[in-house]
Amino acid sequence: MIEEYRFHGRGGQGAVTAARLLVGAAHREGRYGQAFPHFGAERRGAPVVAFARISDRPIRVHEQVREPDVVVVLDPTLFKLVNVLEGLREGGVLVVNSKEDPGIQGPYKVFIVDATGIALSLGLRVAGWPVVNTSILGAVVKATGSVSLDSVVDEIKSNWPGRMGEANAQAAKLAYEKAVRVR
Amino acid sequence: MPRKILTGNHTVAEAVKLARVQVIAAYPITPQTTIVEKLAEMVEHGEIEAKMIRVESEHSALAAVYGAAAGGARAFTATSSHGLLYMHEVVWWAAASRLPLVMAVVTRAIGPPWNIHVSHEDIMDQRDTGWIISMAEDNQEVLDLVLQAFRISEDERVYLPAMVGLDGFLLSHTAMPVDVPEQEVVDSWLPPRLPRPYVIEPGSGVIMGNIPPDEAFYRMRHSMQRAMYNAKRVIEEVDEEYYKMTGRRYGGLVEFYRCDDAKYVVVLMGTWAGNAKEAADRLRERGIPVGVARIRYVRPFPRERLREKLLGMKGVMVFDRSVSMGRGGPLHAEVVEALEAKPSIMGVVAGVGGVDVGVRDFEKLVEDFVKKVEEEGRVYVNDYWYGV
Amino acid sequence: MEEDHLVLPLSRPAPGAMGKTGTWRNYKPVIDQGKCIKCLLCWLYCPEATIIRHEDNSVSVDYEYCKGCGICANECPVKAIEMVPEVQGGA
Incomplete structure (x- = not known):
């Protein structure tokens, strides 16, 4: 059984990094994974997509994720620009960076977290933009339970040793606590 | 054997480091760029004792590593699509010079119209050049093929350069688990390159690129073809040797x-x-x-x-x-x-x-x-x- | 499988790889030793290394390999080298 994830963000928000951290966390638990960008040129601010697969067995499939189990939305304004629900399986999980219930209709479990607020409260900014990819991962852990929060925290810390890693790990922990299911 | 989560391009860089490559020259082109970026970083941090030669084109990149290989160094370059076409003249030249070399080719479509995505047209365009040409299925095989390429290319029965193909984005930009062998293990299997089949050095004159009798030219092409046929056996041997070292084998050709x-x-x-x-x-x-x-x-x-x-x-x-x-x-x-x-x-x-x-x-x-x-x-x- | 089948696109420098190229000549450089000032420009410029430099810096021509291109005569600042037709009345 392969779990398939799709991340929606804007170029520069770190959707690809989020996918890679998730796979790194799964790898820490002895599982296999695959993280890749939507194949194309990326431009800062433009809508971008990244994918991840996690499995207990080595993954040999190499194609774009067409029917994800989990969709993660790093920027709620994307709802107006792209159909983030495209292909999401029945009973699938939607995790949205939002203060409010996005009012999604359909057979999905919907989780929200104010990842932007958490990032700003911890001073996580790069070139003026709040860094939301690490906090949203905390919410993904809460929503799916697929990997443990400890693995995500360890993966974040090993990616950015020092203070930067601590702050990002803290963001993931806070988001894990604050994420709520709205549907 | 530590397992790392690596993109295909970073896997290539890890393999180049493990092979103790001495000279690297490459010109950036999507989707190959992060290979040369990672290698530049490794050279900068002293993780790899290699000379990085900055060049203004792919034609020069291959010419530079060709020169390094002629001087006896273990040398490496990488490219993709239009970059590979731009170096095409030197691709032939390097093979017919019988110099061991390894090049990673991140497969990508050729324009127009502009397209940076996977296609095999770039690497398939090289079929007649006299290079050994391999293609990976996943990032683990990327690492294994790059290491094996040096062994095969430097084998005295072969002495032909080798390309390792990895699919643009599908591998180059996809992170997945890769077992990276320890340096000592690779060292024991891949010793430093010997000064073969010849080395140009100050004090002993060698003429390269002169005009031989047509019959000698014909014999040289035949010699390359023989080497290619020898490579079939060498590739299968190397696959077995590698299996003894790492527990991984793929079945050779x-x-x-x-x-x-x-x-x-x-x-x-x-x-x-x-x-x-x-x-x-x-x-x-x-x-x-x-x-x-x-x-x-x-x-x-x-x-x-x-x-x-x-x-x-x-x-x-x-x-x-x-x-x-x-x-x-x-x-x-x-x-x-x-x-x-x-x-x-x-x-x-x-x-x-x-x-x-x-x-x-x-x-x-x-x-x-x-x-x-x-x-x-x-x-x-x-x-x-x-x-x- | 031995290395002996390996045919390399290389050669080692040696005099006359293409045979006695002196036979290709139409004009032959003849040095007037009385005019020569031992400046060695002819020795420097000869593309075939067929100007022989002697210990006292006087020069002579290796006619076995000189192709008669005339560069030495052209470079000589005192016109001490004359290009003489190999076949009188011909060329």
């Missing part, structure tokens, strides 16, 4: 997946072989005995190995991710020749320009082919374009 009891076989190369294998498994669940023959080396071409295994098949389907305009898929043409068109054979051109071809696509196409063969007896389709 071609990997046969569930072919022993198959009646139908899919022939292809590169990353999408994983999708074809998955499709084969699903078709077998429905009682259709399908296998996959994954070409690992386009040159030398595994003609004999394919004949041994596939001559008795009922049907063979060849998937090409490039096309020889006016003929069809180049792999298809080679398979038809190798099998003397004895089984039913269908050539499919697909996935060109990065078009995603997934498990379900393979499932459907193979099932349709099987049905047609079962109904009509013998089927020959030379050049089928899927979804056009």
Whole structure:
């Protein structure tokens, strides 16, 4: 059984990094994974997509994720620009960076977290933009339970040793606590 | 053996480091760029004792590592698509000079129109140059093929440069687990390059690129061809040696997946072989005995190995991710020749320009082919374009 | 499988790889030793290394390999080298 994830963000928000951290966390638990960008040129601010697969067995499939189990939305304004629900399986999980219930209709479990607020409260900014990819991962852990929060925290810390890693790990922990299911 | 999560391009850089490459020159081009970026970082941090030569083009990049190899160094370059075409003259030159060299080719479409996605047209364009040409299925194999390429290229029975192909984005930008062998293990298996087959050095004059009698030229080409045929055996030996060191082997020139009891076989190369294998498994669940023959080396071409295994098949389907305009898929043409068109054979051109071809696509196409063969007896389709 | 089948696109420098190229000559350089100032420009410029430099810096021509291109005569600042037709009345 392969779990398939799709991340929606804007170029520069770190959707690809989020996918890679998730796979790194799964790898820490002895599982296999695959993280890749939507194949194309990326431009800062433009809508971008990244994918991840996690499995207990080595993954040999190499194609774009067409029917994800989990969709993660790093920027709620994307709802107006792209159909983030495209292909999401029945009973699938939607995790949205939002203060409010996005009012999604359909057979999905919907989780929200104010990842932007958490990032700003911890001073996580790069070139003026709040860094939301690490906090949203905390919410993904809460929503799916697929990997443990400890693995995500360890993966974040090993990616950015020092203070930067601590702050990002803290963001993931806070988001894990604050994420709520709205549907 | 530590396992790391690496993109295909960073895997190439890890392998180059493990091979203790001494001279690197490369020019950035998508999707190859992060190979040379990572290597530049490694050189800067002193993680690898190599000279990084900055160049203004791919033509110069290969010329620079060619010069380094002529001077006795273990040398490496990497490119993609238009970069590979731009260096094409030196590609021939390096091979005919019989110098050991390794180049990673991140496969990508050739414009126009502009396209940065996977296609095999760039690497297939190099078939006649005299380079050993291999293609990986996943990042683990990328690491293994790069390390093995140095062994094969430097083997005295070969002395030909070697390309390692990895699919643009599908591997180059996809992070997945890779077992990275320890440096000491690689060192024990891949000793420093010997000054062979010749080395240019101050004080002993050597003339390269002079004009020989035509008959000598002809003999040199024949010598290259002999070396290519020798490489078939060397590649299989190296696959076995590598297995003893790492516990991984792939079957040498071609990997046969569930072919022993198959009646139908899919022939292809590169990353999408994983999708074809998955499709084969699903078709077998429905009682259709399908296998996959994954070409690992386009040159030398595994003609004999394919004949041994596939001559008795009922049907063979060849998937090409490039096309020889006016003929069809180049792999298809080679398979038809190798099998003397004895089984039913269908050539499919697909996935060109990065078009995603997934498990379900393979499932459907193979099932349709099987049905047609079962109904009509013998089927020959030379050049089928899927979804056009 | 031995290395002996290996045919390399290389050669080692040696005099006259293409045979006695002196036979290709139409004009032959003849040095007037009385005019020569031992400046060695002819020795420097000869593309075939067929000007022989002696210990006292006087020069002579290796006619076995000189192709008669005339560069030495052209470079000589005192016109001490004359290009003489190999076949009188011809060329």
